[in-house]
Structures are given as C-alpha cells and as structure tokens.
Amino acid sequence: MTTSGHLDSSVFSRLGIRRRLGQKIRAIRNRLVADAGFQRRVARFPLTRRYARKQSEDLFRTTTGFVQSQILFSCVEIDLFATLAQGPLQAQDIASRLSLPLVSIRRLLPAAKSLGLVRVDRNDLWSLDDTGAVIHGNEGIRAMIRHHAMLYRDLADPVALLNNPDRATEISAYWAYAGERAGHGVSERDAQTYSALMRSSQDLVATEILDAYPLDQHESVLDIGGGEGAFLAAAGARHPGLTLESFDLPPVAARSRSIMDAAGFGARFTAHGGNFFTDALPGSTDCVSLVRVLCDHDDRAAFDLLKNIRRSINPDATLLIAEPMEGSDTGGSLAAAYFGFYFLAMRSGACRSPQSITQLLDAAGFASIRRIPTRNPLFASIMTAKPRPYV
Numbered sequence: 248m249t250t251s252g253h254l255d256s257s258v259f260s261r262l263g264i265r266r267r268l269g270q271k272i273r274a275i276r277n278r279l280v281a282d283a284g285f286q287r288r289v290a291r292f293p294l295t296r297r298y299a300r301k302q303s304e305d306l307f308r309t310t311t312g313f314v315q316s317q318i319l320f321s322c323v324e325i326d327l328f329a330t331l332a333q334g335p336l337q338a339q340d341i342a343s344r345l346s347l348p349l350v351s352i353r354r355l356l357p358a359a360k361s362l363g364l365v366r367v368d369r370n371d372l373w374s375l376d377d378t379g380a381v382i383h384g385n386e387g388i389r390a391m392i393r394h395h396a397m398l399y400r401d402l403a404d405p406v407a408l409l410n411n412p413d414r415a416t417e418i419s420a421y422w423a424y425a426g427e428r429a430g431h432g433v434s435e436r437d438a439q440t441y442s443a444l445m446r447s448s449q450d451l452v453a454t455e456i457l458d459a460y461p462l463d464q465h466e467s468v469l470d471i472g473g474g475e476g477a478f479l480a481a482a483g484a485r486h487p488g489l490t491l492e493s494f495d496l497p498p499v500a501a502r503s504r505s506i507m508d509a510a511g512f513g514a515r516f517t518a519h520g521g522n523f524f525t526d527a528l529p530g531s532t533d534c535v536s537l538v539r540v541l542c543d544h545d546d547r548a549a550f551d552l553l554k555n556i557r558r559s560i561n562p563d564a565t566l567l568i569a570e571p572m573e574g575s576d577t578g579g580s581l582a583a584a585y586f587g588f589y590f591l592a593m594r595s596g597a598c599r600s601p602q603s604i605t606q607l608l609d610a611a612g613f614a615s616i617r618r619i620p621t622r623n624p625l626f627a628s629i630m631t632a633k634p635r636p637y638v
C-alpha cells in the first residue's frame with residue numbers, strides 16, 4: 248500500500264473511533280438526562296436551575312403547541328384583533344360586540360395574553376399586544392392562520408399520514424396541481440382559491456427577496472409560477488424600469504392579466520399561460536425567478552422544471568430561486584419542520600437544503616450557484632445560478 252493509502256486508512260479509522268466514542272458519550276448523557284433523580288438535582292442546583300426550567304418550559308410549549316395554535320385561530324376567526332384595534336375594551340364589551348358568552352371571552356382573553364396577543368390593564372381594559380398588532384396589520388398572516396384549519400384536520404392522525412404518504416388529504420385537493428405534471432386538473436375555481444391565498448401572503452416574502460436581491464441590476468424578469476403577479480407587482484413598484492413577465496397555468500395567467508391591468512402595469516407586464524414542465528418557456532428576460540415554486544415538487548419534477556428553464560433561458564440570464572430552505576439556524580430548522588409536514592399533507596414537494604438545491608441545479612445544467620443571505624429565512628432563502636454554457 249502507498250504512503251497515502253496508509254494515511255487514508257489511518258485517518259478513517261481515527262474518525263471511526265471518534266464517532267463511536269461520541270456515540271458512547273451521548274448514550275451515557277441521555278441515560279443521565281432521562282433519570283428523574285438527576286432531573287431533580289439539576290432543577291435544584293443554583294447553576295443549572297435556569298437551564299432546567301427553560302428545558303421544561305420548551306417541552307411544555309412543544310407538547311401543547313396545538314392548543315396555542317387553536318387559541319390563535321379562535322382570536323382570528325372571531326375578529327378579536329380587529330375589534331381591539333379600534334381601542335381598549337372591557338371583557339363585557341368585547342363579549343357583546345362579538346356575540347360570545349362572557350364566560351368564554353374570560354377564558355379566551357387570558358390565554359391570548361399568555362401568547363403575547365393581547366394585554367390588559369388594572370381596569371380590565373383589554374388592548375392589542377405586539378404580536379396581535381402584527382397579525383391585525385397583515386392580511387396574509389391571518390389568511391395563513393385560517394388556512395391552517397385544513398392542515399390541522401389533515402394532521403389529526405399524523406402517523407397514518409407517515410405510514411401512507413399517498414393518503415387523500417384536504418391540502419392536496421386544495422393545491423390542485425400538486426403531484427400533477429399535466430396541469431389539467433386545475434379548474435378556474437381551484438386557481439382562484441389558492442392564488443388568492445398566495446397573493447395575500449406574498450407581501451412579506453417579496454419584501455424579503457427584494458431587500459436581499461435588488462432587481463434593478465436587471466432589465467426584465469420572468470416569474471415562473473408567478474401566480475397573480477404579486478411578486479412582480481412589488482418588484483415593478485420598486486424598480487420602475489423593470490419589464491415584467493409571468494408564466495403560470497392558463498387560468499392563473501388569465502387572473503394575473505386582469506389583476507396587473509387593474510394595478511396599472513398595462514404594457515409593462517406580459518402574462519404567459521402554459522405548463523412549465525412541458526411547454527417552451529419565454530427566453531428573452533435577463534432574470535428568471537421561481538418564488539415558492541420549486542419546493543412544491545418532488546425531486547424528479549423539480550429537476551424537469553429546472554431542465555426546461557435551462558433549455559429556454561437567455562445564456563447571460565440569472566435564475567433566482569426564493570423559498571423556505573432547510574438550515575441549521577433556528578429559522579432554517581423551524582422552516583424545515585413546518586414545511587416538511589405541510590408538504591407531507593400536500594403529498595408533493597420538499598423543504599430542501601441549499602446543498603440539495605445546488606445538486607438539482609448542477610444536474611440541470613446551471614453553474615455559478617450562490618446563496619444570497621436574507622434577513623428572515625422563515626419567509627424565504629435565496630439562491631442564484633447561471634446557465635452553464637453548452638459545450
């Protein structure tokens with residue numbers, strides 16, 4: 248064996264020993280942490296008391312998270328935030344304005360207070376707290392909270408869903424294109440329902456993307472799977488010189504045409520209707536964007552979409568991918584857990600890591616792949632790439 252061969256095998260065996268040692272230490276630690284006596288000692292000892300308390304609060308929050316979501320859902324559904332946005336009210340007045348029993352309002356308000364949604368003063372006057380005010384100010388967040396009623400029903404038996412990822416779900420029926428390559432299954436009514444939800448939740452996403460990647464470095468942008476044009480409308484408002492094009496299924500493209508006309512974009516905007524897996528895509532813009540689109544599709548379909556873009560894209564253009572991505576930071580791991588289960592219910596798609604997206608891009612013929620940092624990865628992370636020249 249060569250010297251380098253000896254080196255390689257000794258490095259590997261050292262790595263193997265280190266990994267086994269790490270696993271042993273972790274197993275000992277886990278036995279200790281699981282021991283009730285050890286937990287009591289940690290909870291009493293002054294230097295570890297705070298850590299123990301935080302651990303048990305975190306565990307409580309995770310275990311009861313579904314109740315907190317339902318408290319939030321109740322507040323949105325009964326319009327509590329809009330009612331309090333008009334000024335502080337006593338519980339009795341809230342109950343009569345919302346036509347709910349006082350006893351129920353007296354149960355809901357303290358629960359909402361514990362979540363930072365509302366606050367109360369000494370005279371039993373209730374008003375919005377910061378999180379309640381944010382939700383009141385954002386129609387997209389409220390629409391997503393309402394939409395979660397459907398996800399909640401689909402996840403009522405998560406083990407059944409994990410055992411059978413092809414099980415019928417409400418969420419997969421809602422996204423009529425999910426797992427569907429032909430694009431025929433989307434009626435005008437389907438398109439209207441999901442496109443309205445997408446439009447209302449686009450605000451925060453578009454701000455995040457446009458702050459991180461200003462589009463004024465481009466002359467024109469084609470937004471593939473562009474929905475009703477909300478992202479392009481935000482981009483066009485920021486950068487008046489930008490020419491805007493969108494490609495989506497025909498019923499969605501028709502909606503974008505009339506919405507963008509009404510918003511005054513007229514000749515600056517072109518809507519293309521078709522199937523982005525099978526139809527030729529427009530190829531004249533110097534930027535092509537995929538906003539919350541790639542994640543909707545399983546690897547094979549995502550690859551086919553990228554390959555189709557690669558076939559049509561202008562050789563100097565930039566491909567911009569913006570969607571929630573898996574990451575090791577808090578935002579990236581929260582996104583991965585939430586979207587992972589959302590896509591499980593949707594029966595299509597994945598919250599991918601930048602490494603997985605890089606592999607797909609590379610295989611589809613893209614190069615110069617970069618990550619662009621965003622402020623809040625819960626809304627979107629960004630990657631850009633350029634078409635690799637054909638040789």
Ligand SMILES: C[S@@+](CC[C@H](N)C(=O)[O-])C[C@H]1O[C@@H](n2cnc3c(N)ncnc32)[C@H](O)[C@@H]1O
Binds near residue numbers: 475477495521522543
């Ligand atoms: C999750 S939505 C994202 C919409 C928009 N980009 C946004 O962020 O608000 C995905 C979009 O892809 C479109 N889409 C799905 N399958 C398609 C297909 N085969 N061809 C063209 N568009 C498709 C849908 O109609 C929908 O508008």
